[in-house]
Amino acid sequence: xxxxxxxxxxxxxxxxxxxxxxxxxxxxxxxxxxxxxxxxxxxxxxxxxxxxxxxxxxxxxxxxxxxxxxxxxxxxxxxxxxxxxxxxxxxxxxxxxxxxxxxxxxxxxxxxxxxxxxxxxxxxxxxxxxxxxxxxxxxxxxxxxxxxxxxxxxxxxxxxxxxxxxxxxxxxxxxxxxxxxxxxxxxxxxxxxxxxxxxxxxxxxxxxxxxxxxxxxxxxxxxxxxxxxxxxxxx
Numbered sequence: 372x373x374x375x376x377x378x379x380x381x382x383x384x385x386x387x388x389x390x391x392x393x394x395x396x397x398x399x400x401x402x403x404x405x406x407x408x409x410x411x412x413x414x415x416x417x418x419x420x421x422x423x424x425x426x427x428x429x430x431x432x433x434x435x436x437x438x439x440x441x442x443x444x445x446x447x448x449x450x451x452x453x454x455x456x457x458x459x460x461x462x463x464x465x466x467x468x469x470x471x472x473x474x475x476x477x478x479x480x481x482x483x484x485x486x487x488x489x490x491x492x493x494x495x496x497x498x499x500x501x502x503x504x505x506x507x508x509x510x511x512x513x514x515x516x517x518x519x520x521x522x523x524x525x526x527x528x529x530x531x532x533x534x535x536x537x538x539x540x541x542x543x544x545x546x547x548x549x550x551x552x553x554x555x556x557x558x559x560x561x562x563x564x565x566x567x568x569x570x571x572x573x574x575x576x577x578x579x580x581x582x583x584x585x586x587x588x589x590x591x592x593x594x595x596x597x598x599x600x601x602x603x604x605x606x
Contacts, residue, residue, distance in 0.1 A: 417551045418459055419488020421506040421514055424448070424466075424480075424547060425455040432507035433480065434549030434557055437489040442597055443547030444562045445471045445478045458486050459514050470604055474532050475596055476562045478547075479604070490549060493556035494598035497521045497535055497591070505539055505561055505589075507548030517541070525593055531562065534590040541589030550591050559591035 422433035422441050431447030433456070441456065448454055448468050456466045464484025471478040497503060501521045509515050519539025528534050537550075541564040550559035565588040568581040 417488075417490050417504070417549065417555050417557075418506055418514065418516070420486075420490040421459055421488075421548065422486070423457040423508045423513055425457070426451050430508060430511060430544055431546045432544065432548030432561065434506075434547075434560070435486045435489045436492055436557065439482045439484070439486065440469075441466060441480045441482065441486075442492075442549070442557075442560055443478050443480060444560060444592075445473045445476045446562070447547040448478045448480065454480060456480075456482055456484070457513070458484075458488075460487050462486070472600055475592055475600060476531055477560060477592055477597055477600055479601070490551070491556045492594050492598055492601075493552060493554075493558050494595050495558065496525050496593035496595045497550070497552065497558040499524050501558075502553060503537065503539065503558065503591075504551045505537075505541070505545060505548055506551070507545035507561060509540075509542045509544045511544055517545075519589075521591075522588065528590065529563075531590060531592065533596050534562065534592055535559065537589045537591055538587055539589055540587060542585060545589075550594075556594075557597075558594045560594075560597060561589060562592050563590040564588070565590075 420435040424431045424433050433441040433443035435441050454466050457463045464482050466480040466482040469479045469481050505517045517540040519537050522538040523536030525535050545561045548561045549557045552558045565586040566583045567586050568583050570579050571582040572580045574580050
């Protein structure tokens, strides 16, 4: 994953040239080459660090943070002791569930299999308005990226003790996947999406029947929480 930042140095340089030309116009036209300065973000391996997790008939996502350790959502692994994983390179192996924290909806699993890429945790809470990218397995489609921004600051919401709200596309199967900042580091873990019930008719008794539909707002556990949980387990 790469993000590019563009700077307007060429625009400033051109403005200086034009302003200078008002006072010192050359006798003959000159061709001046203006080169844009492009600063490229350091290469990252966020896509390679993404993991597909299968538990029975269900599936979810995860992100490899190094050493065979994979962070995911607690509800993805639930009460399982082992799960099946698949890397972006197509390598499949087993992984053991090391621990689960249902209060924050975070779990850590470990594999001795080969995972080519890993991504570094940035132990902070993503900022309001910050550009972010998610990589996961929505509806069983493997290793799909979605893009958006942080739409709401951290808060306790529903069963989650701490989540930030995003405006990116979030559907089933993305839970547990990594949320990446522009520098490729992990700033959160996908855990949920807004459900908006819409009335779709009436039942035999005349009562309203509602159909749950998803909106574009997703919920992400900040990396600051993940790092804190990892530190607790290591101490």
